[in-house]
Amino acid sequence: xxxxxxxxxxxxxxxxxxxxxxxxxxxxxxxxxxxxxxxxxxxxxxxxxxxxxxxxxxxxxxxxxxxxxxxxxxxxxxxxxxxxxxxxxxxxxxxxxxxxxxxxxxxxxxxxxxxxxxxxxxxxxxxxxxxxxxxxxxxxxxxxxxxxxxxxxxxxxxxxxxxxxxxxxxxxxxxxxxxxxxxxxxxxxxxxxxxxxxxxxx
Amino acid sequence: xxxxxxxxxxxxxxxxxxxxxxxxxxxxxxxxxxxxxxxxxxxxxxxxxxxxxxxxxxxxxxxxxxxxxxxxxxxxxxxxxxxxxxxxxxxxxxxxxxxxxxxxxxxxxxxxxxxxxxxxxxxxxxxxxxxxxxxxxxxxxxxxxxxxxxxxxxxxxxxxxxxxxxxxxxxxxxxxxxxxxxxxxxxxxxxxxxxxxxxxxx
Numbered sequence: 001x002x003x004x005x006x007x008x009x010x011x012x013x014x015x016x017x018x019x020x021x022x023x024x025x026x027x028x029x030x031x032x033x034x035x036x037x038x039x040x041x042x043x044x045x046x047x048x049x050x051x052x053x054x055x056x057x058x059x060x061x062x063x064x065x066x067x068x069x070x071x072x073x074x075x076x077x078x079x080x081x082x083x084x085x086x087x088x089x090x091x092x093x094x095x096x097x098x099x100x101x102x103x104x105x106x107x108x109x110x111x112x113x114x115x116x117x118x119x120x121x122x123x124x125x126x127x128x129x130x131x132x133x134x135x136x137x138x139x140x141x142x143x144x145x146x147x148x149x150x151x152x153x154x155x156x157x158x159x160x161x162x163x164x165x166x167x168x169x170x171x172x173x174x175x176x177x178x179x180x181x182x183x184x185x186x187x188x189x190x191x192x193x194x195x196x197x198x199x200x201x202x
Numbered sequence: 203x204x205x206x207x208x209x210x211x212x213x214x215x216x217x218x219x220x221x222x223x224x225x226x227x228x229x230x231x232x233x234x235x236x237x238x239x240x241x242x243x244x245x246x247x248x249x250x251x252x253x254x255x256x257x258x259x260x261x262x263x264x265x266x267x268x269x270x271x272x273x274x275x276x277x278x279x280x281x282x283x284x285x286x287x288x289x290x291x292x293x294x295x296x297x298x299x300x301x302x303x304x305x306x307x308x309x310x311x312x313x314x315x316x317x318x319x320x321x322x323x324x325x326x327x328x329x330x331x332x333x334x335x336x337x338x339x340x341x342x343x344x345x346x347x348x349x350x351x352x353x354x355x356x357x358x359x360x361x362x363x364x365x366x367x368x369x370x371x372x373x374x375x376x377x378x379x380x381x382x383x384x385x386x387x388x389x390x391x392x393x394x395x396x397x398x399x400x401x402x403x404x
Contacts, residue, residue, distance in 0.1 A: 116387070123376060174325060174374070180382040185318070186400070194400045201392055 003028060003100035003199060004117040006109040008163075008172065011155040012129030014183045015122035019104045021192035026199060029101040031092075039087045045080065053084045054106060055158055085166070105159070109176065110167040118199060121177040125184040126152070205230060205302035205401055206319040208311040210365075210374065213357040214331030216385045217324035221306045223394035228401060231303040233294075241289045247282065255286045256308060257360055287368070307361070311378065312369040320401060323379040327386040328354070 005022060009015020016032060023030035036054065040047045092111045095101060103112075109119040124132070130148045133140040140148055163171035174180045181191050207224060211217020218234060225232035238256065242249045294313045297303060305314075311321040326334070332350045335342040342350055365373035376382045383393050 121376075125377070172376070174323075174376050174382045174384070175327070177382075178384045178387055180376045180379075182376070182380045185320075185380055186404075190400060190403055194396045197399065198388070198392060198396045202388075 004096050004112060004115050005102045005120060005199065006112065006117045007102065007104045007120045007122060008109065008177065009104065009122040010124060010129065011152050012133040013122045013124040014132060014188045016104055018122055018188050018192050019102045021189065022196055023102040025192060025196035026100070029099065031095050031101055032104040035088065035091055035106050038091045039084060042087050043083055045084070050084055053081055054088065055162060107163055107166045119177040121172060121180040123172065123180065123182055128184040206298050206314060206317050207304045207322060207401065208314065208319045209304065209306045209322045209324060210311065210379065211306065211324040212326060212331065213354050214335040215324045215326040216334060216390045218306055220324055220390050220394055221304045223391065224398055225304040227394060227398035228302070231301065233297050233303055234306040237290065237293055237308050240293045241286060244289050245285055247286070252286055255283055256290065257364060309365055309368045321379040323374060323382040325374065325382065325384055330386045
């Protein structure tokens with residue numbers, strides 16, 4: 001197995017922290033928002049728009065009727081989406097070609113399947129995710145539990161929808177991963193240390 | 203977190219091997235069939251019958267009609283089932299009281315919830331489970347892939363049904379576990395070593 005590690009993660013579960021720690025311990029590259037920045041650079045699209053395509057709801061526009069088209073599909077939107085998907089695949093493959101690395105999100109487990117990466121999924125109980133969001137993101141620190149839960153559910157719904165649209169597989173389904181870790185009761189630092197140890201011995 | 207480790211496992215995934223190695227590395231007790239033997243000793247029921255209640259289909263007998271009962275529920279069967287459930291809970295709790303241990307199957311994660319065990323679930327791809335069954339069980343060595351797959355699916359259906367009946371939770375759903383490990387691409391020896399390392403540092 002290569003030392004390419006892909007990390008899928010529920011929002012607020014600490015997947016990003018785990019990925020960063022792991023890359024640091026292994027002395028290898030870490031890619032997360034770098035993927036978006038690279039797509040933005042290559043496509044000349046706004047970062048927010050690219051992020052929306054990569055993380056949120058896939059919106060498709062179809063004609064209202066089939067035989068008598070009243071409104072045409074928004075082909076330009078299709079085109080942009082496809083350009084972003086192609087760029088994403090290219091960027092992720094190029095990053096993996098450069099050498100061992102940790103890649104967070106963006107269906108990298110699916111894009112790099114032929115490289116046989118170690119596929120990790122990070123998740124946690126809702127109360128722990130709420131706690132973590134409040135602690136880690138300034139913008140979340142004043143939100144109520146209810147509002148934070150809604151935000152977490154919304155972000156993860158977007159990720160699940162995108163993953164399933166792009167890969168045909170169910171996001172977070174353990175059969176698509178080598179190791180799934182629940183960070184509710186286990187310290188992320190310890191998980192990272194022991195994953196690094198495992199990877200070094202593979 | 204205590205050093206009580208519960209292991210749920212798909213048939214043929216190597217959960218038992220992982221549990222044994224883990225117990226050996228940590229120098230703690232290992233319980234698997236010992237639970238059944240203890241119930242048999244206490245209940246005076248046949249081992250096969252106890253195993254059937256603990257691992258297989260839950261069969262309930264109800265009267266054919268409600269207002270005019272033609273056949274009565276088989277209360278004796280209910281009684282025996284309940285006796286076996288009670289004995290199981292008692293035996294598992296007593297085992298956990300004795301000291302740190304690894305317990306395989308039998309809904310131990312649920313029975314010992316208040317002890318906050320480390321809950322592990324072990325799974326694998328179907329082709330790897332078929333391979334492993336053929337290698338490890340003499341009785342499976344001459345079965346076709348199709349027959350072995352049918353056996354694996356049947357055993358796991360029984361485990362899932364029993365777990366869900368007993369706990370109200372979905373068997374193998376990652377949210378009920380701390381770590382889920384896919385043994386398809388990772389050597390069990392290495393997983394055990396690193397899990398032991400993690401547990402020792404908790």
